[in-house]
Amino acid sequence: xxxxxxxxxxxxxxxxxxxxxxxxxxxxxxxxxxxxxxxxxxxxxxxxxxxxxxxxxxxxxxxxxxxxxxxxxxxxxxxxxxxxxxxxxxxxxxxxxxxxxxxxxxxxxxxxxxxxxxxxxxxxxxxxxxxxxxxxxxxxxxxxxxxxxxxxxxxxxxxxxxxxxxxxxxxxxxxxxxxxxxxxxxxxxxxxxxxxxxxxxxxxxxxxxxxxxxxxxxxxxxxxxxxxxxxxxxxxxxxxxxxxxxxxxxxxxxxxxxxxxxxxxxxxxxxxxxxxxxxxxxxxxxxxxxxxxxxxxxxxxxxxxxxxxxxxxxxxxxxxxxxxxxxxxxxxxxxxxxxxxxxxxx
Ligand code: AMP
Ligand code: MN
Ligand code: MN
Numbered sequence: 001x002x003x004x005x006x007x008x009x010x011x012x013x014x015x016x017x018x019x020x021x022x023x024x025x026x027x028x029x030x031x032x033x034x035x036x037x038x039x040x041x042x043x044x045x046x047x048x049x050x051x052x053x054x055x056x057x058x059x060x061x062x063x064x065x066x067x068x069x070x071x072x073x074x075x076x077x078x079x080x081x082x083x084x085x086x087x088x089x090x091x092x093x094x095x096x097x098x099x100x101x102x103x104x105x106x107x108x109x110x111x112x113x114x115x116x117x118x119x120x121x122x123x124x125x126x127x128x129x130x131x132x133x134x135x136x137x138x139x140x141x142x143x144x145x146x147x148x149x150x151x152x153x154x155x156x157x158x159x160x161x162x163x164x165x166x167x168x169x170x171x172x173x174x175x176x177x178x179x180x181x182x183x184x185x186x187x188x189x190x191x192x193x194x195x196x197x198x199x200x201x202x203x204x205x206x207x208x209x210x211x212x213x214x215x216x217x218x219x220x221x222x223x224x225x226x227x228x229x230x231x232x233x234x235x236x237x238x239x240x241x242x243x244x245x246x247x248x249x250x251x252x253x254x255x256x257x258x259x260x261x262x263x264x265x266x267x268x269x270x271x272x273x274x275x276x277x278x279x280x281x282x283x284x285x286x287x288x289x290x291x292x293x294x295x296x297x298x299x300x301x302x303x304x305x306x307x308x309x310x311x312x313x314x315x316x317x318x319x320x321x322x323x324x325x326x327x328x329x330x331x332x333x334x335x336x337x338x339x340x341x342x343x344x345x346x
Pocket of ligand 3: 045105130149180
């Protein structure tokens with residue numbers, strides 16, 4: 001593989017992959033245990049796809065069904081009204097050796113944290129994802145890099161299983177679709193995406209209420225925190241081969257001073273990436289004294305997934321991320337260096 005950003009996901013699942021996935025669900029014994037897992041620090045696609053799919057399995061009669069993600073079992077406030085939250089259990093309460101494990105929106109095993117052992121203890125491991133950088137770590141991999149969200153893949157599998165979309169299933173899949181397409185603004189927003197949105201809306205879900213909850217509601221402390229963090233944004237016009245880099249950072253102390261939870265920082269990148277003078281934007285978010293969760297976005301001149309993969313993370317051309325170590329300045333220096341390499345290799 002000469003191009004790490006191209007990953008090994010190719011052009012998406014073939015009919016044999018779909019047939020294997022359908023059989024893995026259809027052939028489950030009546031008393032089967034099914035464990036759903038989404039990636040660490042779950043976003044709308046991870047949680048929405050997992051819970052929507054879970055409610056679909058419940059409709060099919062799967063009774064022993066649990067959903068989880070690695071790390072503290074805290075659901076970010078924007079997702080606390082999602083249907084199917086009753087499926088969620090803490091990481092330590094996941095089935096130790098389920099008949100079937102299904103992974104959502106995780107590009108690699110490392111995104112499953114301490115739950116990675118379930119890939120080995122489960123009877124079958126099914127991976128649903130849409131990252132080009134996916135390492136194809138399941139026994140069955142439904143990985144479509146052209147899909148706008150993991151929920152696109154999840155909905156197709158549900159349809160092939162004969163599940164009828166209802167409002168509960170649809171809300172999770174819709175939250176997933178709107179978060180990963182930036183509310184239908186990003187490049188991956190194909191006619192098929194709008195057709196899926198139409199099928200989901202036809203169940204009667206309320207897009208205005210859902211969007212307000214997911215995108216447009218945050219505590220006042222978060223508004224003030226954003227103000228501070230935006231004020232320290234830096235523009236480096238010469239970076240990324242002259243395409244420009246804009247970046248900022250937020251520390252654990254910033255969160256503590258404003259009494260905010262880390263999830264509020266997820267929306268920061270959207271305020272930074274609108275900078276006209278920069279193709280690449282980035283937010284460096286402290287998660288431990290020496291560890292940073294990095295969000296990167298591109299307008300197209302640079303493939304940020306190359307940078308992320310080179311630094312141990314993953315993602316897509318226009319949106320990618322990785323875990324950085326050291327100081328915030330160290331992390332940004334590593335990004336600058338990889339941006340230059342990505343351009344040379346482009
Ligand atoms: P985010 O900036 O967190 O919204 O993530 C943007 C994209 O990068 C998503 O597709 C994520 O799945 C991916 N991503 C973010 N962080 C990581 C990471 N540490 N490892 C692999 N992929 C990541
Ligand atoms: Mn995700
Ligand atoms: Mn996704």
